[in-house]
Amino acid sequence: MVALDERHTPRLTLYRMSANDLDDLTRMHLDPRVMATLGGLRSPEVTRAWLNNHLEHWRIYGYGLWLARERETGIFAGRGGLHRVEIGGREEIEVGYSFLPEFWGRGLAVELARESIRVAFTVLNLPDIVCFTLTTNRASERVMQKAGFRREGEVIYKDLPHVLYRLRRADSEGESETIREAPLP
Numbered sequence: 001m002v003a004l005d006e007r008h009t010p011r012l013t014l015y016r017m018s019a020n021d022l023d024d025l026t027r028m029h030l031d032p033r034v035m036a037t038l039g040g041l042r043s044p045e046v047t048r049a050w051l052n053n054h055l056e057h058w059r060i061y062g063y064g065l066w067l068a069r070e071r072e073t074g075i076f077a078g079r080g081g082l083h084r085v086e087i088g089g090r091e092e093i094e095v096g097y098s099f100l101p102e103f104w105g106r107g108l109a110v111e112l113a114r115e116s117i118r119v120a121f122t123v124l125n126l127p128d129i130v131c132f133t134l135t136t137n138r139a140s141e142r143v144m145q146k147a148g149f150r151r152e153g154e155v156i157y158k159d160l161p162h163v164l165y166r167l168r169r170a171d172s173e174g175e176s177e178t179i180r181e182a183p184l185p
């Protein structure tokens with residue numbers, strides 16, 4: 001699905017992850033500030049395996065996580081997008097997002113989440129998508145709320161309590177703010 005290999009938001013370019021992204025992702029996975037809410041640091045070997053899984057996800061399903069670069073500079077800023085995950089005993093499609101700390105607090109995670117929602121509902125025609133995070137990760141929960149997700153409850157994921165949010169296509173249709181094409185800067 002070529003249309004999904006590169007997407008633009010007002011301030012980000014989103015690229016389909018590739019093997020060339022290993023160094024950037026390794027650096028991110030060794031940053032304690034980023035990984036504090038993502039299960040802890042990941043060694044280069046673990047990141048390599050993680051990346052291979054996500055490349056395989058793209059190959060099988062035609063969508064997956066993007067690598068996010070700042071549009072103006074091309075600098076690596078973070079990663080995120082849509083991927084399949086089992087949570088709460090169900091197969092779900094999650095919107096994920098993580099950024100390097102120097103990019104936090106500028107609304108970029110919300111921007112990436114909104115683009116993921118747009119793709120989920122207008123390209124992939126998914127009926128619903130979820131977002132979840134540790135119950136202590138207020139910044140991530142706020143991103144979910146700003147992107148239009150609704151709180152469904154708490155679930156245990158990887159032995160830890162998480163909040164689970166969901167967005168249904170039917171509910172998002174009225175929320176033009178969520179799926180509208182964003183204007184270019």
Ligand SMILES: CC(C)(COP(=O)(O)OP(=O)(O)OC[C@H]1O[C@@H](n2cnc3c(N)ncnc32)[C@H](O)[C@@H]1OP(=O)(O)O)[C@@H](O)C(=O)NCCC(=O)NCCS
Nearest residue numbers: 034037098099104105106107108109110133138139140142
């Ligand atoms: C979570 C994360 C992606 C947010 O990225 P970001 O680009 O800073 O997010 P945004 O700027 O789009 O929005 C963050 C919102 O959370 C709010 N926020 C930040 N820290 C907060 C806190 N401790 N408590 C409550 N709200 C908080 C911000 O004020 C902002 O809301 P506002 O626009 O209403 O002021 C980023 O902190 C990150 O990468 N963290 C590490 C990895 C991670 O936890 N990823 C998510 C896993 S589910």
